[in-house]
Amino acid sequence: MLAAALENIPLMIVATGALVGIAAxxxxxxxxxxxxxxxxxxxxxxxxxxxxxxxxxSGAQSGPLQLIGAAVTGLATVFLTELVAGTGRVKNDAAIGxxxxxxxxxGVLLLNVYARxxxxxxxxxxxxxxxxxxxxxVALGAYEVPRSLLSMGAMCAxxxxxxxxxxxxxxxxxxxxxxxxxxxFMPGLLFYALLALTSATAVAAFDAVGxxxxxxxxIVPPSAAYLLTDRLSLMLLxxxxxxxxxxxxxxxxxxxxxxxxxxxxxxMTGLFLLLAFLFGPRYGIIAQALRRxxxxxxxxx
Amino acid sequence: xxxxxxxxxxxxxxxxxxxxLSGAAAQADEKPRAITTVGMIADVAQNVAAECVASExxxxxxxxxxxxxxSAGDVHAFDRADIILYSGYALEGQLGDVLERFARRKxxxxxxxxxxxxxxxxxxxxxxxxxxHLWMDASLWARLAPTIAEAFLEVAPDCSAAMQANAAAYxxxxxxxxxxxxxxxxxxxxxxxxxxxAHDAFAYYGxxxxxxxxxxxxxxxxxxxxxxxxxxxxxxxxDRKVPAIFVESTINPRTVQAIVxxxxxxxxxxxxxxxxYSDAMGEPGTAxxxxxxxxxxxxxxxxxxxxxxxxxxxGALKPWADKWNVDVAQx
Numbered sequence: 001m002l003a004a005a006l007e008n009i010p011l012m013i014v015a016t017g018a019l020v021g022i023a024a025x026x027x028x029x030x031x032x033x034x035x036x037x038x039x040x041x042x043x044x045x046x047x048x049x050x051x052x053x054x055x056x057x058s059g060a061q062s063g064p065l066q067l068i069g070a071a072v073t074g075l076a077t078v079f080l081t082e083l084v085a086g087t088g089r090v091k092n093d094a095a096i097g098x099x100x101x102x103x104x105x106x107g108v109l110l111l112n113v114y115a116r117x118x119x120x121x122x123x124x125x126x127x128x129x130x131x132x133x134x135x136x137x138v139a140l141g142a143y144e145v146p147r148s149l150l151s152m153g154a155m156c157a158x159x160x161x162x163x164x165x166x167x168x169x170x171x172x173x174x175x176x177x178x179x180x181x182x183x184x185f186m187p188g189l190l191f192y193a194l195l196a197l198t199s200a201t202a203v204a205a206f207d208a209v210g211x212x213x214x215x216x217x218x219i220v221p222p223s224a225a226y227l228l229t230d231r232l233s234l235m236l237l238x239x240x241x242x243x244x245x246x247x248x249x250x251x252x253x254x255x256x257x258x259x260x261x262x263x264x265x266x267x268m269t270g271l272f273l274l275l276a277f278l279f280g281p282r283y284g285i286i287a288q289a290l291r292r293x294x295x296x297x298x299x300x301x
Numbered sequence: 302x303x304x305x306x307x308x309x310x311x312x313x314x315x316x317x318x319x320x321x322l323s324g325a326a327a328q329a330d331e332k333p334r335a336i337t338t339v340g341m342i343a344d345v346a347q348n349v350a351a352e353c354v355a356s357e358x359x360x361x362x363x364x365x366x367x368x369x370x371x372s373a374g375d376v377h378a379f380d381r382a383d384i385i386l387y388s389g390y391a392l393e394g395q396l397g398d399v400l401e402r403f404a405r406r407k408x409x410x411x412x413x414x415x416x417x418x419x420x421x422x423x424x425x426x427x428x429x430x431x432x433x434h435l436w437m438d439a440s441l442w443a444r445l446a447p448t449i450a451e452a453f454l455e456v457a458p459d460c461s462a463a464m465q466a467n468a469a470a471y472x473x474x475x476x477x478x479x480x481x482x483x484x485x486x487x488x489x490x491x492x493x494x495x496x497x498x499a500h501d502a503f504a505y506y507g508x509x510x511x512x513x514x515x516x517x518x519x520x521x522x523x524x525x526x527x528x529x530x531x532x533x534x535x536x537x538x539x540d541r542k543v544p545a546i547f548v549e550s551t552i553n554p555r556t557v558q559a560i561v562x563x564x565x566x567x568x569x570x571x572x573x574x575x576x577x578y579s580d581a582m583g584e585p586g587t588a589x590x591x592x593x594x595x596x597x598x599x600x601x602x603x604x605x606x607x608x609x610x611x612x613x614x615x616g617a618l619k620p621w622a623d624k625w626n627v628d629v630a631q632x
Contacts, residue, residue: 009380112527127395131371135379136399137406144406251373258374 003143012134012146014251017213017265019152020130020205021243024217025225026159027198029236032222033174036092039081039195040218042100043074043202044211049107050074056114067203070126074199077103082192126203128210130262148208155201162197163236166190171232213262217243220269227276227283242272331355333456336382338393339366340582341436342412344592345445346386348471350453353460354384362584363550366392382407383456386449389414390422392433408455416448417441423504434579437506439482439596443475477617478593479509482600486510489609496603497534497546499557502579512603517556531556535563538571545574545606550581574606588625593618597627 005011024040031037050073054066077100085095127136137144163170173180173187180187198218205214225238250265257264278284335356337343346356357378360369379385387393387400389411403409413435421441423432436442446468454461486494494512496503501516517534538546538560546561548554557573564571577599583589589598597618604611614622621627 009376013376112530127399129371129396131373131376132379132396132399135403137402254373255377258372260370261373261376263370264373 006137006143006145009134010251010255012149013130013261014247016133016146016148016152016208017130017247017250017261018244019149019156020209020214021217021221021247021265022240023152023156023159023201024205024214025221025239025243026156026163026236027194027201028218029222029225029232029239030170030174030194031198032219032226033232034092034191036081036096036195037219037222038093038096039078039198040202040215041211042081042096043077043199044206044215046077046100046103046107047073047203047206049103049110050076052107052110052114056110067207070206071200071203073103074202075196078195078199079192082188082195086188126207126210128206128208130209130213130265131260133208148204151204152208155197155204159197159201162193167233170194174232209265210262213266216266216269217246220266220273221246224269224273224276227273227280230282242269246272333383333453334378334381335384335386335453335456336378337386338396339388339436339580340590341442341592341595342386342388342445342449344582345442345471346449346453349446349449349468350457350460350464351467353457353464354453356386360581362581362590364581365552366394366580384408384410384452386410386412386452388412388433388435390417390431390433390435408452410448410452412445412448412452415452416444423508432501432504434502434505436592437503437596438509439475439479440509441505442592443472443479446471446475474593474617474621477615478596481612481615481618482510482596484612485600485604485609486512487609488612489604489607492541493544493607495537495541495543495607497538497543497560498577498579499547499549499552499554500579502549503577506599510600517560531559531563535560535567538564539567539569542569543571544608545572547574547577547603547606549577549579550583552579572606575602577602588627591621591625593621594625594627 028037028040031039047070050069050071051066053073054060054069058065060066080099080103081092081095084090084098085092090098127133133146133148136147138147138150139145140150169180169185169187169190172183173185173190177187180190202214205217221239221242222235224242225235228238229235246268247265249271250268251261253268254261254264276284278286281287332353332355335343335346335350335354337346337356337358339360340358340362343356343358346354350356359371359375359378360366385400385403385407387397387409389397389401390413391397392413393400397411400409401411413433417435422435447465450461450464450468453464457464489512496507496512496514498514498516500518501514503514503516506512507514515534515537517530537543546557548557554573561571561573578589578595582592582595583598588594601611614627
């Protein structure tokens, strides 16, 4: 039965999408709350530098060395961003905006100078096409398991363990950094760890589903969940659920209209955000309009 | 019981998702299907085995292979294909590596890698990387025909003789095309025999047909042209009094326009000589939508814009020219 499931291409695509969605939504929730969700976008750009550097040092156009290079650049991006933001002179979003264009442009410049005649870009290193995850399998005992399903499953598990074990600390560090520091929780270190996980998840996800879908999964489901609840634990659960639903709905609609599967999954996250925006129980605009009208009738002028 | 329930749930989920896809696949007794990455391979495959194998390309007209995004239909096509043909030699990027591994599960052939010896490739000066635009040399691309005929034996073994005959006939056509391109390019005044294009896709063309080639930006379509690139190319255009430079169907024409403007400032009027097919063929149902037509139209565009005179079309290409109403004097 497992073998049949692994042979089922739609199931594999949707499962990979859902795993990426959950793996992204877990750190994504904290990034959104903290205002650094665009780090996911930053990482997607700055890995160009890593790819060029690894190529210059080793000549490898793809392969494991390149993946490690991409992961290290992702780490460098988040660490540099934290470093800049840590000076207190610029805000979080500005720090992101300062770091990744610098890294990206160095990458493009090196590409221009040293790699004019070489075919090298993200696509030579990362597949980034969720529709083809089932093509790339590894033999696991008697089963042929899609590589991305394994890598994203692992990232999902690691992120889940991290968030569950350090839930209390992460919560405090997110909402009251000063108190967390006073209590000896080392919020700085905690966020470095979170960002390192984000970076590793990003590289695995870029390979599996491409940059745009990953960025959507990091930002949109947690944002939608934030419109639905004020409880952190519920927000994490809702983000994961929205990501999973987006992956399923995105696949079905993509097949219906014969369009890009990853693209449609990203659109679906947006649709769920819109629904939450309209119909959310407390912050949805319909609920708010009703509440305003009720308030107006209760207290006549 | 729980395991039964789980099985039911999995079956339902699988059926719900899979049903959408597999509906069309059930039609029986059709020709074996081949799916190829770029259209240039599919066209050769069609010429070799149209009556035995249905060949279809994933990346359609005007698609930059690097920017290709798979649609749900493409995934389906991949799944139900009986054989997959891709070029290899890094053209498909990471997808090529994935397909190489996929070969142990479904017949998957890197046709360029099989047909064309590495010694004939144009590599980057640094020794890393290969220029993958092999189809620009018709004599190289012609070698795909017998390779594809052989690869198709696996899915259409009864068709061997017909495919071999077709491959030979198609090779003869491409040989005639090759000579025609060479003769036509030679009519361009020697000083002006230089092809300036948006990106470095024409190195094989230049080597095969004796025309100097300059791309404004490098091979990777990801890189962008630098200011120095623009200035150097503009200077070259002025120095050599190049009458025309070319845009490509898959690339933004802005950098080419920048050269035109820069050259004009230096007092040299240069035309945009037309659009060349570089990484993809033209629309299906037009002459440019065939591989022959791609090379033919590129050559005609280049020769006419640079002040040459396209040679009369050889007789071997007459059937092709008649089919598409190509109006060039025929020999």
